[in-house]
Amino acid sequence: MPRRRASHSMESVITEAVAILDEAGSAALTFRALAGRLGGGVASIYWYVDNKEELLDRATDHVIGDVLGDIARREATEDPIEDLRTSAVMLFDAVTARPWLASYLLRNTDLQPNALRLYEHLGQQVMRLDLPPRETFHALSAVIGYVIGTAADLGQQPPAEVLEGQTTREEYLGRYAERWRESDPQDYPFLHYVVEEFDGHQDADQFSAGLDLVLAGLRLQADR
Amino acid sequence: MPRRRASHSMESVITEAVAILDEAGSAALTFRALAGRLGGGVASIYWYVDNKEELLDRATDHVIGDVLGDIARREATEDPIEDLRTSAVMLFDAVTARPWLASYLLRNTDLQPNALRLYEHLGQQVMRLDLPPRETFHALSAVIGYVIGTAADLGQQPPAEVLEGQTTREEYLGRYAERWRESDPQDYPFLHYVVEEFDGHQDADQFSAGLDLVLAGLRLQADR
């Protein structure tokens, strides 16, 4: 008995694409897998999106819509940098939870209106520092670059073994730390100096500390 | 007449892989293209590397070897932060010139000994600030995260049309700027405030300004 003619919608296509990405990561999102989930044929998807790039841009914007909602709902405090910090951490957490996001976020704002709104929202917080346009633009670029860049970096870190649950993140870090300890202290004084910090560190702490440096620099500039 | 039996070497495999990456980008590096360049069969490459991941890790480390040489050759000044800045800019320039680098750099230091040496070298400059291990580790993480993250971000920016020479970067930025100007100033005050800075901006300036923020924050921490 042949399958009945399926019926989709842009909404369902994007929702199911996000579901695949969340459950199994970037590599698992194929047109065939998506079609299977939607209960239809592969070619149907091409009626909604022109190609895979557009599919990923739309999937990205879809989840950024939620993130933007969470970020925008927060009340502003009297300290713009504190608000910027809160937003940056929320964005970082969202990207960390969905490592596939980092590679596509803000790539094409035509297909990502929510990402553009997020950009605007963060920019408005920087504007409150009353810096000239150039410094304002650069400050937001720095914060966004740091957040997305670091999240992308950390997001791709865990190799297959960790993802498959054969090893924990701690063991994985520990193995690397062990190699650092075995290196020649003459040649690698830095590795030896920081190895105990590296071993067992939390990505979120590392991110947070770096963000504080950027924001401290920004505060200095704003107070001048 | 059948082709003569080809003879490769790890060196030639990696060199030609880098050549393909430099000339035509990430997508152009296929085992078939590489085999064609080496004048042999596809399967031969698998005698040298286990899979494509290893090929890319080795290609990355190969070019990082040169970058490390350039960076390490510079004389140290009396200001560690100035030296860190110089190194960071050199690394950024190298990654910008080879956008494919960003995604693989420091991904697997077992296969990237030069990348580990580069990490150590930058770390040693941070060490001169005499911060405790934790702050030292976080400071280097922040700088590396910012440099690689921003370079990766900027490196993927130009869409196909620009790469194919159908449009210049300026026109591309200009088209986006035009859309910013057409947006509602009530809803997008930030876009309007910075649009003239965005239009025609140089990536290197944007990077440099953000790096200054990170380093200003670091200097503040070191002087405490």
Place this chain on the structure above:
DNA sequence: ACCTGAACACCGTTCAAGT
């Protein structure tokens, strides 16, 4: 307007066989 199966031109990777 929307969906379909089948085909096309690619991939990375494996393998049994050669030199």
Place this chain on the structure above:
DNA sequence: ACCTGAACACCGTTCAAGT
């Protein structure tokens, strides 16, 4: 020890045909 062609199991994308 090193190289080979052919095959395998996948991809994204297209297309002519259906409803």
